[in-house]
Structure formats: C-alpha cells, structure tokens
Amino acid sequence: MPSEKVLLAKQEKVAALTELLKGSVSGVLVDYRGITVEEDTKLRKELREAGVKYFVEKNTMLRFAMKNAGLEGMESALEGTTAIAVSADDQTAPARILGKFSEACKGEKFNLKAGFVEGEVYDEAGVKALSKIPSREVLLAQLVGSLQGPIQKLAATLQAIVDKENGGDAA
Numbered sequence: 001m002p003s004e005k006v007l008l009a010k011q012e013k014v015a016a017l018t019e020l021l022k023g024s025v026s027g028v029l030v031d032y033r034g035i036t037v038e039e040d041t042k043l044r045k046e047l048r049e050a051g052v053k054y055f056v057e058k059n060t061m062l063r064f065a066m067k068n069a070g071l072e073g074m075e076s077a078l079e080g081t082t083a084i085a086v087s088a089d090d091q092t093a094p095a096r097i098l099g100k101f102s103e104a105c106k107g108e109k110f111n112l113k114a115g116f117v118e119g120e121v122y123d124e125a126g127v128k129a130l131s132k133i134p135s136r137e138v139l140l141a142q143l144v145g146s147l148q149g150p151i152q153k154l155a156a157t158l159q160a161i162v163d164k165e166n167g168g169d170a171a
Contacts, residue, residue: 010061017057017065024086026117028094028127029074030102032056033081034109043101047085050093054085073121077114091117092133099131 002010021027032040047054059078066074085094095115102110115127122130 014061014064014068017061018068020053020086021065021069021071024088026091026094026115027084027086028098028115029062029077029113030083030085030098031081031111031113032083035105039101039105039110043097046097046101047094050087050097051089052085052087052094052097054083054094056081056083070119071116071121074114074116077124082113092130095127095130096133099128102131 035043044054059082062082062084063075063078066072085098087093095112095117098112102112112124112127112131114124115122115130117130
C-alpha cells in the first residue's frame with residue numbers, strides 16, 4: 001500500500017493531467033517503442049515548433065486523467081509504451097506530425113494508437129485519417145486560391161465591358 005505522501009503526489013499528477021487534457025483541443029496517443037534518441041529529438045523539436053506538448057506518461061495515470069476529462073473509449077490504447085501529444089489550439093497538428101513520422105517509420109517502430117479532437121475519441125484508423133488533413137493555414141490558402149480565379153475572371157469581364165463602352169463613345 002503506497003504511503004499517503006505518494007498517493008497525494010499521484011493524485012496531484014492525475015489532476016494536472018486532467019486539466020491539460022481538458023484544456024486541449026486535440027491529442028494523440030502513440031507507441032514509441034524502438035525509435036532512436038536522434039529520431040525522438042527531431043520529432044520533439046518539430047512538435048514543439050508547432051505548439052504541441054509531447055511527453056511519456058504512465059498508462060495508469062493517463063487512464064484516470066482521461067476518465068476525469070470525459071475522454072472515455074481510449075482505455076484499450078493504454079497498453080505497452082505510451083506517449084501523448086496534445087495541442088491547445090490546433091486540431092490537426094498532433095495527428096499530422098505524428099502520422100507523418102509514423103509513415104516515415106513504415107509502422108515498424110512508431111505506431112499511432114488513438115486520439116481525440118474536441119472531446120470526440122478516434123481509433124487508430126481515425127487518427128490516420130486526421131493526419132492527412134492539411135493545417136489550417138494551408139486550407140485557408142487553398143480557399144483563397146480557389147476564390148481568386150473566379151474573382152479575377154469577373155474583374156476582367158467587367159473591365160472589358162467598361163473598355164467597350166468607353167471605346168464606343170469615342171468613335
């Protein structure tokens with residue numbers, strides 16, 4: 001039986017994890033077994049640059065925190081080695097970055113387990129699908145690009161009408 005001091009420390013850790021999960025819009029659980037220190041360092045740097053928190057945590061602590069945060073349904077993924085990546089503001093960043101890394105490893109030593117976005121839980125296949133979604137900035141750029149073509153054609157047509165009318169008055 002753990003001492004009261006150890007139990008209190010674990011409860012505080014679960015409370016902190018719960019708050020982190022509640023304050024996150026998305027998160028992904030991964031099995032990181034087999035990656036090298038160099039690969040892990042590179043991955044952590046990329047995640048940090050995207051504003052994603054990535055850390056290894058005990059499955060038991062995560063299980064309690066997820067239950068407290070209302071993220072039930074991910075318990076089956078809490079087996080073996082587990083790391084978690086969470087983002088407070090980008091719904092796709094953890095899945096996108098970790099999915100790309102998993103593909104680079106060809107699923108041999110780094111696997112996606114499960115994830116969540118806005119409180120909705122996804123299995124491994126769902127997280128892989130999320131990893132294919134471009135970032136918000138890329139989606140906005142694509143939207144602007146798709147709107148720009150028709151607007152340019154409209155402007156050219158209106159200019160041609162104005163030029164035609166002005167040309168007709170001068171003749």
